[in-house]
Amino acid sequence: MKEFIGVPHNINQPIMGIITTKLNNWFVKNSSIFVVKDQNQLSKKFSLGLNRRHLMASVVSDHVQFSPLGGIPCLSDVNGEVCEALNAGDVVLIEPSGNATILYLKNSPHNSLFLTNRCNCLCIMCPQPPTADPENLLGMNLKLISLLGKVKPPHLGITGGEPTLLGDDLIKIIAECGEKIPNTSLTLLTNARKLQNIEFAKALVQAGRCKLVIEVPLFSDNDTEHDSITGAKGSFYETLRGLYSLALLEQPVGLRMVLHALTIERLPQYTEFIYRNLPFVINVAFMGMETTGLAEKNLDLLWADPYEYWHKLNDAVKFLVRRNVPVSIYNHQLCTLPRDLWPFAKRSISTWKETYLPLCSECNEKNNCCGIFVTGVKHSDFLNAL
Amino acid sequence: MNNPYILLPLRFSRFPNSKVLIVNDSGEYLFLNPVNFENLISYRLDHKSELFLNLKGKHIVTDTDITPIIDLLATKYITKKAFLQNFTYLHMVVLTLRCNHRCNYCHASSEAADKHSWDMSQDTAKKVVQMVMETPSSAVKIEFQGGEPLLNFDIIKLIVKEAKKLNRQKNKNLSFVLCTNLTLIDKPILRYLKKEGILVSTSLDGPKEIHDCHRIMRNGESSYDSFIEKLRLSKDILDRNNISPLMTITQNSISHLKEIIDEYVDHGFQGIFLRNLNPYGYARTEANKKVLEYSTNEFIEAYKKILPYIIQINLSGTHFPESFTTILLTRILTPFSTGFVDLQSPTGAGISGVIYNYNGDVYPSDEARMLAKMGDQRFLMGNVNKDSYFTIFESKILREIIESSCVETIPGCHSCAYQIYCGADPIRNYATQKDLIGHRPTNDFCHKNKKIITFLLELIEKDDPDTMDVFWSWITNRSLTEVRGQIS
Numbered sequence: 001m002k003e004f005i006g007v008p009h010n011i012n013q014p015i016m017g018i019i020t021t022k023l024n025n026w027f028v029k030n031s032s033i034f035v036v037k038d039q040n041q042l043s044k045k046f047s048l049g050l051n052r053r054h055l056m057a058s059v060v061s062d063h064v065q066f067s068p069l070g071g072i073p074c075l076s077d078v079n080g081e082v083c084e085a086l087n088a089g090d091v092v093l094i095e096p097s098g099n100a101t102i103l104y105l106k107n108s109p110h111n112s113l114f115l116t117n118r119c120n121c122l123c124i125m126c127p128q129p130p131t132a133d134p135e136n137l138l139g140m141n142l143k144l145i146s147l148l149g150k151v152k153p154p155h156l157g158i159t160g161g162e163p164t165l166l167g168d169d170l171i172k173i174i175a176e177c178g179e180k181i182p183n184t185s186l187t188l189l190t191n192a193r194k195l196q197n198i199e200f201a202k203a204l205v206q207a208g209r210c211k212l213v214i215e216v217p218l219f220s221d222n223d224t225e226h227d228s229i230t231g232a233k234g235s236f237y238e239t240l241r242g243l244y245s246l247a248l249l250e251q252p253v254g255l256r257m258v259l260h261a262l263t264i265e266r267l268p269q270y271t272e273f274i275y276r277n278l279p280f281v282i283n284v285a286f287m288g289m290e291t292t293g294l295a296e297k298n299l300d301l302l303w304a305d306p307y308e309y310w311h312k313l314n315d316a317v318k319f320l321v322r323r324n325v326p327v328s329i330y331n332h333q334l335c336t337l338p339r340d341l342w343p344f345a346k347r348s349i350s351t352w353k354e355t356y357l358p359l360c361s362e363c364n365e366k367n368n369c370c371g372i373f374v375t376g377v378k379h380s381d382f383l384n385a386l
Numbered sequence: 387m388n389n390p391y392i393l394l395p396l397r398f399s400r401f402p403n404s405k406v407l408i409v410n411d412s413g414e415y416l417f418l419n420p421v422n423f424e425n426l427i428s429y430r431l432d433h434k435s436e437l438f439l440n441l442k443g444k445h446i447v448t449d450t451d452i453t454p455i456i457d458l459l460a461t462k463y464i465t466k467k468a469f470l471q472n473f474t475y476l477h478m479v480v481l482t483l484r485c486n487h488r489c490n491y492c493h494a495s496s497e498a499a500d501k502h503s504w505d506m507s508q509d510t511a512k513k514v515v516q517m518v519m520e521t522p523s524s525a526v527k528i529e530f531q532g533g534e535p536l537l538n539f540d541i542i543k544l545i546v547k548e549a550k551k552l553n554r555q556k557n558k559n560l561s562f563v564l565c566t567n568l569t570l571i572d573k574p575i576l577r578y579l580k581k582e583g584i585l586v587s588t589s590l591d592g593p594k595e596i597h598d599c600h601r602i603m604r605n606g607e608s609s610y611d612s613f614i615e616k617l618r619l620s621k622d623i624l625d626r627n628n629i630s631p632l633m634t635i636t637q638n639s640i641s642h643l644k645e646i647i648d649e650y651v652d653h654g655f656q657g658i659f660l661r662n663l664n665p666y667g668y669a670r671t672e673a674n675k676k677v678l679e680y681s682t683n684e685f686i687e688a689y690k691k692i693l694p695y696i697i698q699i700n701l702s703g704t705h706f707p708e709s710f711t712t713i714l715l716t717r718i719l720t721p722f723s724t725g726f727v728d729l730q731s732p733t734g735a736g737i738s739g740v741i742y743n744y745n746g747d748v749y750p751s752d753e754a755r756m757l758a759k760m761g762d763q764r765f766l767m768g769n770v771n772k773d774s775y776f777t778i779f780e781s782k783i784l785r786e787i788i789e790s791s792c793v794e795t796i797p798g799c800h801s802c803a804y805q806i807y808c809g810a811d812p813i814r815n816y817a818t819q820k821d822l823i824g825h826r827p828t829n830d831f832c833h834k835n836k837k838i839i840t841f842l843l844e845l846i847e848k849d850d851p852d853t854m855d856v857f858w859s860w861i862t863n864r865s866l867t868e869v870r871g872q873i874s
Contacts, residue, residue, distance in 0.1 A: 221443030223450055237454035244461065269443050276414055276444075276721050277458060321871035322858040323720070340871070 001101050001114075002352040004082045006059065006075035008098040015073055016103070016143050017056040018150060019090040031147060033092055036060040037083045057094060059083065075100060089151050091144060103144055104151065108351035112157030113141050115173065119162040121191055122231035123217075124298055125260055127290040127375065130161060138169055142176055149180035157187045164194035174207035185211050189256075192216045192242030193235055201245040213282070214246060217256045219263055221273030229262060240277070247280045254283035256330075260295075260302040264309045267316040275323050284320055286313060287348070288331030291376040299378060306336040307382035313337075317344055334369045336380050342368075349373055359385050389429045391438075391449040394459065398423070399803035407843065412462030413717060413806040414444040417847060462721055466806060469725025469738065472523040474779070476727065476739035478752065479514055479545065480531050481506050481538040483744055487567055487609060489601045490674045491634055491663060499537060499604060506744040511541045513770040514742045515548040520775040525559040529587075531741075531752070536570040546582050563587050567601070568616040569609065576623040586620065588613075590631040590653070592646035596639045600678070617653065631655055635662055636678045640685065643692040651704060658696075659709035660689060662834070664753065682830045686837045693841075700856040700866065707860035714842055716861050717807040727751070729809035729835065731799075733791035736767070736784045746770040748778050750787055753813045765813060787812050790822035798826025804839045 017033035034055050057073040060066045061083040066076055075094050086092070089106030104111050116137065119130040148156070156177070163170050177186055186208065195201040205212070216239060220226035223236035230236075246253045255274060257263060263270070274284060288306060289295050295302060306313075313329070320327045329341060330348035337345060347354075347370045355374040360366050362385035372379045398408045406423040409415040418426065418437075425431045426447070431438050433449045441447045445455050445462075483497045483504035497504045506514075518528060528549060530542055546562060553560045562584040579586065590613065591597040597610040620629055631650070639646060643660070650658050662685045663678055699706050716724045727734030736750035746769045749755040754765035765787070768778040778784075791810040793799035799810065814831055815824030826832050845853060859869045 222439050224439065224442070234451075237451055240454065240458065244457075266439070266443075269440055273443050276412070277462065279721050318871060322855065322862075322869050324862045324864065343871070 001103060002105075003099060003101050004078060005098050006078035006100065008094070008096060009074040009076060010071060011057070011073045011075070011094060011096045011098075013096065014140075015057050015094045016140065016147060017092060017094075018147055019059075019086050019088055019092055021086070021088045030056060031150070032056055033094070034058040035083055035086050036064050036066065037080070039064050059086070059092070059094070059100070091147050091151065093140070102352070104148060104153070105351055106151065109155060109347075110157070110350035110352075111153060111155070112159045112350075113144065113173070114159060114161070115141060115163040115166055115170065116161035118165050119160065119191075120165060120193060120232060121162070121235055123219075123258075123294070124229050124231065124262070125258055125289050125295040125302055127293040127295055128161075129293050133161075138166070138173075141173060145173070145176050145180050148184070153181060153184050155185050155187070156181065157189065159189040162191060162194075163188060164190050164192075164200075167194075167200075168203075171203045171207050174204060174212065178207060178209050178211070182209075182211075186213070188212060188214045190214060190216060190242075191230070191235065191239055192246065193232075193238035195242035195245050196238050198245045198248070201242070201251070202249055205246070205249045205251045208251070213252045213254060215254045215256055215283075215285070216243060217258065218243075218274075218278075219257060221266060221269045225262070225266065243278060247278075252282045253278075253280070254285060255281050256285045256287055258287045258289055259304065259306070259309065259313065260289045261304045262302065264304050264312055267312050268319070271316045271319045275320070275325060279323075279325070281325065283326045283328055285328045285330050285348075286316065286332075287329075290331065290353075290373045291378040292373070296377050303378060305382065306332050306380050310337055310341070314341060317341060331370055331373070333372065333380065333383055334365045335363070335384050335386055336382060346370065357383060359383065391429065391431070391433050391447050392452055393427065393429075394446055394448065394452075394455065396446050397801060397803045397805060401840075401844075407803050408446065409803045409806065410444065410446050410459070411806060412445070412459055412466060412721065414446075414462075415718070415803075415843075416440065416444060416446070465721055466717075466723050468723035469730060469734075470732075472525065474521045474737055474740050475523045475525050475725075476527050476529060476734075477518045477521070478529045478531050478739065478741040479506070479511075479518075480533065480742065480744045480755070481511075481535040481541050482533040484537045485533040485567075486537070486569060486604055487534070487601055488604055491600050491636060491678050497533065499534075504533070504744055505538045506541050506746075508541070508544060510744070510746040510771060511544050512548055513746060515545055515552065517742075517748075517770050517775055517778070519549065519552045519556050519558070521779075523558070525561075527561045527563060529563040529565060531565045533744075534567055534570060535564060536566050536575065539575065543578070546584070561585070567609070567613065568620065569603070569612040571616050571620060573619070573623065576620055580624055586624065586629045588617075588629065588631045589633070590649070590655075591633050591636075592639055592642060593649045596642055596646065599638050600634075600636055626654060627656065632659060633661060635660065635680075635685065635688070637680050638677075640680050640688050643688055644695055647692065647696060647699070647706075651699060651706060656705070657707040657709060660692070661710075682834050686834060686841075689838060690841055697853055697856045700859065701852055703866075705859060705865055707863075710838075711842065711857075712860040714807060714839060715846075715857050718839070718842065718846065719857070720861060726809070728811055731791060731793040731805075731809045732788045733810055733812055735787055735791075735811075735813055736779070737788065740767075742770060748773075750784060751813055753817065757813070757817060764816065786822065790815075796823055796826070798832070802836075804836060807839055808835050 017031045020032040020034050032055055036058055055072055059078055060074060060076040061080045062077045063080045087106050090102055091104035092100055093103055094100045116133050117131040118133060218239060219229045226236035227233050243253060291299060317327050327344050329345045332345055334342055334345060349370045353374050354371045356371045365386045396408045396410050398406055400406055404420060405417045406420055407415060407417055422437060445459050448455050484499050484501055486499050518526060535542060549560060564584050565587045568588050591601060594610040598608050601609040603609050647658060696708050713724050713726050716722060725734060725738055727739045741749050741752050741755050743755055748767045749765050757764060758766060765783055767781045767783050790812045793805050793808055793810050796810060799805055811831055812822040816822050819825055855866055855869050859866050
């Protein structure tokens with residue numbers, strides 16, 4: 001998630017609120033964070049009339065001369081461009097240290113709740129290796145959900161780490177989403193190992209009230225290779241059992257495959273395995289690797305250039321399309337794919353991670369392309385303007 | 387013995403090209419060269435090799451866990467046998483034995499149009515409907531047969547009315563099909579069919595010369611001319627997709643399959659079922675045999691010759707599946723179940739489909755009814771007028787039929803590589819080999835299915851992209867454009 005810093009004033013505890021850009025627009029009492037982008041916004045009204053009853057905090061651009069008002073928490077000297085980019089409806093967390101995080105971007109289709117940093121797998125290409133969780137993460141997420149009730153997101157991802165490690169708290173989170181944002185469609189990303197417990201799976205599916213889609217990474221047609229990729233012995237069959245629990249409960253499930261040197265070779269066997277064993281999946285996503293975290297560390301072992309494996313990807317997509325299994329391609333730049341595959345390629349990279357190369361500004365397809373990961377250290381050697 | 391891996395259940399067959407086909411219980415298959423096959427079964431295969439992983443991914447071997455693989459295989463096996471989850475779905479009702487035709491291949495044996503004693507009575511019809519609606523199946527299809535069922539149209543109306551009335555409580559997915567030669571159809575009947583949502587199944591053997599060759603009207607007129615006129619009328623009133631024809635291949639027509647298919651395409655029909663002659667009824671009489679019969683090998687050769695032609699029609703832009711091929715391809719290439727009454731294990735006779743004769747006698751299949759008509763009551767399960775649903779559907783005869791038709795235990799089928807793709811027809815075995823189980827090496831039915839499955843597997847192995855696109859368009863019932871992912 002996008003982070004920024006500023007100079008904290010009167011901030012004694014973490015503050016989570018919804019960005020507002022106009023003073024007459026205090027649409028959320030006690031939850032608004034006012035962004036001051038230029039001097040003109042500092043009207044009399046602001047200096048006289050405001051207190052904690054109206055505003056939770058303010059974020060002030062470094063372009064603005066400002067002396068903090070008594071009592072109202074404020075983050076000053078924030079980079080002007082960052083302030084410009086904040087939109088009404090974004091949700092921001094400001095910490096006493098002056099660090100701030102944008103938890104929800106109103107104008108992005110890629111918002112997620114991060115439920116935990118922990119995981120029961122240690123995948124060889126994990127872009128975000130597991131760490132310990134900060135204190136009160138559950139409380140923060142429940143608070144975020146309640147704020148989102150005012151923003152009404154059309155869609156929300158639920159991810160980690162491995163969200164099912166939360167056990168009953170995951171059910172609580174999903175149920176809370178049902179309560180506070182009943183019209184929001186949810187996508188839960190999980191390795192499904194814990195869902196082999198049919199009771200847990202059932203509770204999850206029920207809490208999801210048909211607004212939930214579950215996306216599960218599966219990396220091979222056999223346990224030998226899958227388990228060596230996830231670093232967890234037995235994970236392949238546990239994931240399959242989890243998938244079968246979900247199928248039994250008629251829960252819509254999609255699969256995710258990350259393409260790299262260890263998975264490319266057996267794509268034909270992988271797609272056949274899916275069709276034979278998991279024909280109920282509603283989508284299969286072939287994903288380009290985000291070259292950061294462990295993927296960066298293991299790059300020599302893992303790197304495969306999309307431009308060089310497009311034939312294999314093409315065969316895999318065609319195999320599933322023939323069989324009427326829906327397919328998507330994530331994180332692949334259009335210039336690395338044959339035109340036939342463009343309809344399957346999605347703008348999949350999260351808004352806050354999506355970037356383009358200088359040469360992309362010449363490209364006619366830029367607006368249809370997912371771009372590259374800002375976090376990645378390596379991308380295709382064959383990127384070019386179309 | 388300490389083997390480096392475990393072999394899971396598989397069946398195999400040596401192919402003419404010297405490759406060995408291996409198939410597991412869920413229908414997943416692989417061709418191996420003979421050396422690899424020998425290595426596999428003598429536990430000499432390198433379990434680090436790509437081939438070993440391929441076999442492992444298809445659940446044919448394992449060098450790690452076995453329990454989860456058994457679970458997966460079990461789930462896949464259940465999926466393949468899903469047609470058994472529902473009990474009898476197809477209920478055929480013979481409304482009359484009278485017919486305005488006297489086709490010489492008729493396996494249903496017709497009577498002259500004025501002999502009303504061969505009609506189903508109102509009382510029997512009501513009893514039939516009550517019995518049909520007692521089936522535990524959530525979907526029910528009532529198929530009106532004859533003779534020519536339109537000669538007893540009032541009983542059609544009675545059955546539709548009664549069935550819909552009972553269904554208000556039963557709440558089944560209820561559908562109706564009228565099997566008619568069309569020649570007696572008129573506007574009021576068509577409007578009735580449309581109003582009640584009744585589908586039409588009819589007969590068209592091919593162009594005029596072929597059609598009129600065996601489909602003979604009692605009044606001496608051309609059956610084809612009358613059919614064409616009434617087809618036009620039917621298309622004016624009904625949705626054209628609700629009219630589908632069946633054909634029977636005879637000695638005269640087996641060398642003219644191309645013309646027959648062209649005739650079907652010209653009429654805009656959505657596909658064809660290449661059916662060979664059934665060894666029942668009139669077709670079994672010596673005089674008719676002489677003009678009708680051809681050998682199973684002739685049929686197989688004709689099928690092999692015509693399939694590429696049908697594929698070509700599809701490649702030229704007309705979606706036109708061949709139904710038997712589609713059923714077999716679905717079994718070979720997909721994890722899904724395809725019940726097909728005439729080719730499943732156990733057989734569909736009685737448990738998937740059942741037939742009620744005009745007088746209320748119940749038989750497991752039309753073929754069983756025909757044997758009775760020829761004097762052998764071997765398969766009579768009971769009569770709706772005096773027996774209960776349970777007496778009929780738990781009859782000893784039905785149990786015997788089911789027990790004799792599990793290919794898993796039939797000698798010869800038990801070890802056949804095609805077992806999961808195939809099925810048994812005990813009534814046919816009885817008619818042709820005087821035994822429910824029959825004798826595989828001399829069984830025509832087995833011979834035909836084996837040859838055709840082999841032919842299809844060879845085509846699949848060739849993996850011609852166009853052919854495979856067409857096959858998948860049949861299996862998934864989608865256009866070629868969709869199958870090829872060419873979304874405009």
